[in-house]
Amino acid sequence: MYKLKHSKSISKRFKVTVTGKILRRKASRSHLLQKKSTKRKRRLRHISLVNVNDIKFY
Template identity: 60%
Template sequence: MPKLKTSKSIKKRFKISSTGKILRHQACRSHLLQKKSQIRKKKLTKTYQINKSDLYRLKVKLYI
């Protein structure tokens, strides 16, 4: 039986921490930044933990 391939697009978008948590970046940080305030842009740089409802689906795609 061949190896299962991970979804490369998901692998690029999410990071797995050393404790096994899946982290994501905030959206709205790539363009149209001129009208956003400095505080708002700074808050968008943080990484956040994945919601529990999405956790199972991502683990299946990443084969964790």
């Protein structure tokens, strides 16, 4: 049987905390930043949690 692999892109985008919660970075922060306000860009800096309803449990 072949070696099972896990998604490297997912492991780079998300981090799991000790309690099992999943951290993510916010979208819309990579380009077109001139038209966005400073307040909006500052809010996008912070790391947030993935919603419980979006996590797929097995």
